[in-house]
Amino acid sequence: MKLMVVASDSCSSLGDAMRDLYSKSLLKKDFIILDGFVVGNANLREAVFMHKRAVKQDPTCIMTCVYRRPNGFSGIKPRSMDNIRISHLALNSTTLRILKHFRPMNPSKLKLPTILFASNPKIRIWSVEDPHVSICTEKVPMLYSDNFDYGTRDSLIQGVLEQEELLNYSLRVHVTKIGHMLLVSSFRAFEELSKCLAKRWFSPLVPERSLSTRRIRYRYDEMHGNYYDESAKFHSKVLGDENVIDAGSEIDQRCKMKNTVVGKHCVIRGNVTINDSFLMDNVTIGNGCIIDNCFLGSNVKLLPGVHLEPGVVLGPNTKLGPNVKVDRYKRLVCNPPEVVSQDLEPLMCGKDGRAFEVTVDDETEEQTGLRAYGFQDLKWGEHPPVVNSLPILSDSEDSVNVDMENLDLGFSSDEEREKEFETEVMDSLLNAYRDESRLGSVKLELNSSRHAYNVSWENVLRVIIKSLLHVVEKSEGKKNLTGDKLWQSVRKGLNHFQNLISEYVTEIKHQIIVLNLLESLVNEEERFLVLIQLIFYHLNQELEVIDDEVVIKWYNKGGHKTPKFSLIAEKIKKFVEWLEVAEEEEDESDEDEDEDD
Template identity: 30%
Template sequence: MAPKKREDLKQEDVLQAVVIADSFNVRFCPITEKKPRVLLPVANIPMLDYTLEFLSSSGVQEIFVFCSHLSDQIRTHIRNSKWNESSSSCVVTPVLSEGCRSMGDALREIDAKSLIRSDFVLIYGDTLANIKLQNIVEEHKKRREKDKNSLMTMVFKKAPPGHHTRCKEEEVVMAVENTTNRVVHYRKIGNQKRLEFPVEVLLDHQDVDIRYDLLDCQISICSPQVPQIFTDDFDYQTRDDFVKGILINEEIMGNTIYVNVVKNEYAARISNLQMYDAISKDIISRWVFPLTPDSNINNRENSLSCGRHNVYLSKDVTLARGCILEENVIVGGGSSIGSNTVISQSVIGNNCKIGENVKIMGSYIWNDAVIEDNTVITKAILCDSVHLYKGTTVQPGSVLSWNVKVGPDITLPECVKLTSEPIDDGFGDDLPEADQVTETSPDFGSRGKAYIFKAASDSDDEEELELVHDMWGLNIQSEDEDDISSIASNETDDLSDGSLPPDDYRMFYSEVIDTLRRAREENISTDNMILEVNSLK
């Protein structure tokens, strides 16, 4: 039977979704060198499939998967998946647009193609959740019937600071009206230790909660006007830009944004390696039920069965006598494990060969890897076709890309990032470069084939640098970062002591202080005060 066409679902009440597939995958690609996988495996299942399964089970009938990088992989995967079968409950359509670098660009392209007809779900392709989305969508629609200016409902999960699924890059503080859940203040704070909160928020609203106990699920229910607003304002590149812009112009435009807080369900986004590790362990531990490894999402060939202590095995796994699979372990199809090998809190991909007396703890081994005897791997990622010769030790925080060979009888330093070939300049002029290492380098063994991945110090992508310097949440900082932090700290200390910058900066500072005092005495509006301060520049 032929697959369903999107034209068959052109009813106004069809629930649509836009999935931004270029997210963590793209940031991870430079590390996995010039032939990367955009469909990164999470617990032996492509990351994108978890997002599609969540949307399908939530009643979404039409899904647009937006991609600009390695789109051929996504299109081929969808074409060969259950989402393209006639029995599928939803229609999944890849949307390709080269050159898009942000969510804002993606939504502008979606608006240009006129794909959105009604309220839709906006989500990243590396988000995993088991939320009952239907209830949130219905609440959003009822709110829009009363208030046509309600643009978006953001989904957050209650999670205390320090929770393992809270990403420090996505920390936010919000002020929310207690009775309506309308967002009146929103700020992304990241790693800031001090926060200035506007007093006007408390003065202008009688019943408001200041929330710092929320995890951003990166799921939003949007009105059809949202893509149009992104098109009208090219300054909006991210959802955070959009939210802040709407709140700033709320009095003028009248548009509003709301929040829905879930408590018992699971939702989190894989935005760096630390989150990749945390969410993978949650899936294996069945915290994201029914999204579990043995649910065999879109994976009919290598189905997994679950045993005691959350040990998942494919049907054609070979286990030698004396090997120990302790707990929270996945072993993919065609893989073999030698005697006296101990594996815990780890994922082994398909067709891997693991020798004798090997110890693997908290690590992720992708497909076709060869791990020889007496090897130790701790909290690391080994991509496809990595070969570790006997006696090799891989220490925490390490990432070994495709086809890397290391050993024998060597110990890699912590947080090392290795590729098998130099990164090609054709991938992009602004991407990180690699320092070449000879194949016979003693650092990687007499049979080693590896190049050190090194991020360019002048990279404009702060998130990419953060990914490199904070692998697995180990807070590894470069000397340059320490110097910058020290300089920033000294400048802050100087200003806090009352000392002022010389010459023009001193004059500007003095005039701003006088303007603020006069605004307070004469009760000048905030907008007029902002204009005066900007004119002083």
Template identity: 25%
Template sequence: MAPKNKKQKEIVQDERLQAIVLTDSYETKFMPLTSVEPRCLLPLCNVPLIEYTLEFLAKAGVDEVYLMCCSHADKVQTYIDGSKWNQAGSPFKINTIMSLESRSVGDAMRDLDNRGLITGDFLLVSGDVVTNIQFDEVLSAHRQRRLIDKDHIVTMVLTQASPLHRTRSQSVPSTFILDKKTDRCLYYQDIPSINGLKASISVDPDLLEDVDEFVIRNDLIDCHVDICSPLVPVIFQENFDYQYLRRDFVRGTLSSDLLKKTIYAYITNEDYAARVESWQTYDAISQDILERWCYPIAPDSNLLEDQSYTYESKHIYKEKDIRLSQSCKIGSCVVIGSNSFIGDASQVENSVIGRNCQIGTNVIIKNSYIWDNSIIKDNCQIEHSIVASNSVINQNVKLNSGSVIGFNVVIGDNVIVAENTRIVERPVKHLSDSSYIGDSLSSDDEFYQDIQAKRAAEEKENIVEVDEGAVNDPAIVGENGIGFAYDSESEYGDYDDDEVSSSSKHYHGLVYKLDELYLSDTSIVSSMPNRRKKRRTYSSASHATATDAEHDYNNNTDGEEDDEEDFNKEAIATVERAMENNHDLDTALLELNTLRMSMNVTYHDVRLATCTALLQRIEHFINTQTLGVKDSVHKIFGKWGQLFKRQVFEDEEQVDLLNILESLCSKLPNNNGPTIFTLALNDLYDNDILDEVNILKWWNQEGYAGKDENTRKVASKWIEWLAEAEEESDGSAEE
């Protein structure tokens, strides 16, 4: 009996789900803040980043968590010791591994292999991930594939997003080539820019043998959530030149003639997943959390035991014991931590205020992040900036976009901080390590050697020293200030300015400007052969019926179409991006018109895509209980309905717009369609998109097969009012 019991115990142990969390990024993108605190403990919406990752692991049913720590490992250990995850009621057992010699993901995996901790398939995740993915579905898909494909060693979790989606990394876009039927990854490559020019990819045809059909995907967010077999650390151990998870391990495994192992992608369209890997994604993910895009992850979820946030309309979150002056103005998307004060006539919008912060009078804070115990004195202007904990911003200071004020920094009176300036309390120097740069070259590809060498300095976030004897720089922080400008140029080593793209340098700012988006990998799509399904063309907009709209709407994901070149998807993504990032209307109209001309479609197609995007946004607000039906429609159609002014030019086109809107609303769930249609109709009428004559013409049209009785029933009273108003107007004109 004893041997049998022992065997059963071993089986149970092997079935335990383990997770390896990389608390280090091995990069310098968050310098100089990470010279003081590890990235995983930096606050995001007043919650340390590591908390979002651990919450995800708890919901995923993980039994055992190992935190691989290098930079500031003692601080990570101290934090975990005092957290709820180390208490008796924790859903998993958590251990901190001091991997102090690690300088890359590869080093950490080799250290993990040496320790012999892995007992089966494990979850590998970065300590800066924010996601609400239903992991049980991912794990089930992974195990099913393992039964079919014995060589399957990794499942990468990816989520679909447009190439310019705000939570995608714009520093080094990624390209995946996948088997269309199975989502098996055939090839992977980063495509950074060289001297500001877009790079291309070159694929060995042998990798695509025995594949019936493949797709090139550059529309995926990779937040580095992977299910790995125990063989993964072994492969890193056998290849000491592997430093990166994707560009070395994945790329090397797929191209190896000896390993013959397979890697698959699990692509989710519904769940939220992103990684805080840059200032840009920090800003984007913060706004997503405030706007409840990743619900149930939200400030009022109160992930920390001592938090007390409540949710108010317009995405305002307040903790207890805050003090707000009667004349201050709190706009939408704002978080205010406990014991914070905001003075008279101050304005805060799209921003996060930490705990114990003091905001003076007549202060303007927009799209910014003020961390705990900071002081902002009177008449300051802060826009798209970060003010780290225990900092003081004195009177009449202006922080321009992209400013990062480090821990304990003091900015003197009347100082104007230039755009994308980072200020640190004490100068930080990077220590050189040329041998490490040499080890990071993992490919014979000259292109990759060049890129990796240039970016090698970004892999040593923990290798810094502080000059304690330096004197403050009054040109940066003022006469009574404390701090120095952080020299970000040192991150690029000894390379000349023309060898490192301006976009790479600009990427270190909090705001990523549209004119710098030449890094976007959309060029891959445009270079592919045109495989788009032939579209209908209409000699007149009046010929486009709701039946056509339904056909296009229901078939816009036809498997025969090249998803990357489908106008409907691209146009919907364009409108969604405009609403998410609150672009001005002119920019959105320009993008839509450019897309229309480049893909040679009609204005009917543009109206169809625009209506679809607007209705999807309304449904999101309703489903997440962010806004009611009436407020949702007015918020969207009240502003973004103005897009139709450049899409509707003739009377027949107004009727076509109503046909499309009626058809799409009739398909909406929860019986909200008729009400949404009527409210949208009213907003379009009030904004002079539609006039009385054409509305009544639409209402009374004969031979139209797309009428929806429920929609017409709800809209009938509004139509009666409109008809009566027109009759009264005609009577007054005759008199």
């Protein structure tokens, strides 16, 4: 790949950059505009293909705007800044041509001019998350060059839509279905990015490996989702999930921590609880402290008994305690600020503490401007609901009300997303079955798919086991096998992925999920009924991933209680009786050994 860097001191906006590139005649083909603060793993090939097809069908199309569905990220609370990243679109349902483009406001209704419906009888309203990615033709730089008031992409979009008849240009939309993109536009967005990386949603961009040098920076505990440097000291079994712990840090075994980033050489002592927080380097935390959704700068020291409520930000070298509570959204620094509010009450930072509160004037330009988006203040740790509504444009007579609550936004449902996940899992297993060299990486692929589609661990296990029972049949291009041929196919798949099954089925609850899945599978595909005893025996006796007592208890409790359980019970009855006899004989043998002793 040939890379050319073009720099200019005079360019302060996207519009300036486009005009500079146009004057140098550097953009002569389709190109992608990508904000420098976008992080993601979405594949843009489909978007480029759809753009080229749209241009071929309609030569007036000059740009395709790429958006993602506003699903948010599971396990991460929505941020107030999310509303600024939301775009509201009125589209032609057939061509996905943009008719109107808006940023969010408070009202839940939009008034569209009736003239839109004259040439567009079917209009779709979409609320989408805007990562600021666009695929453009060579005509876009020319438009920026001809219109010096175009400084941003939004100004270009509004200008094209307002002068559509004069310019004879149009815009299209593409919504990515797979992968993630995040515009890191604020401190809160940086928080969200850190948590997304820890949850591996941006794979192959993951915390433990550098993409540029391939150097391994952290060890990764797949069971708990923790990343840690080898020199860090902590107890993984009791610590908590989805944490990042850097070099030289020491964490007491009584500490409970979740979704937290710990910097270098931090010391956490005693019974401490930390959730959704960031600790920079050389932070010291004493026994009994509680920290919830806070940011602690370098060299912060909390003496025993300090309680930080959500949204607290502590600057470097701040010291608090002992036994103090800091109210939510306080911002503290170690030295007194230059301007101190006359109405400010003195902060009780503890007898041994040193901290001063920093306040932000409610009438600052930044916050006044943000009120247009429906926010009174932006505070770290504050998570109001994301606004996915549309603004009221005008109150003109030639307009029509569109109620957002009664509109189908056209995005795929959770069920459709799970089907896409099942397809991706099957593709990974098929590739690993056909190419044994990929067996080692198949688990990483499955975990990446799990995070990309936001699927629970239980559903991942169900999909994997179900796919393994079909993978050989699908690989060989055969359908609806029965009897011995089906059994040979099933056994070959289970044996081939034996190690993968053992890594996923590690607890009793996992074993029960597998048994329930087998029952549901028989309910869906009755051809598996004649094999059910063979599958039970193979998992229990050959692969040893299902324990005897689990099979017995599952059978005695009536299984998953589907309509087919009675038929399954009849098929495996003798096998269960055989297991019960073996259990009794083993118990008697143990009793005899105890008596001999």
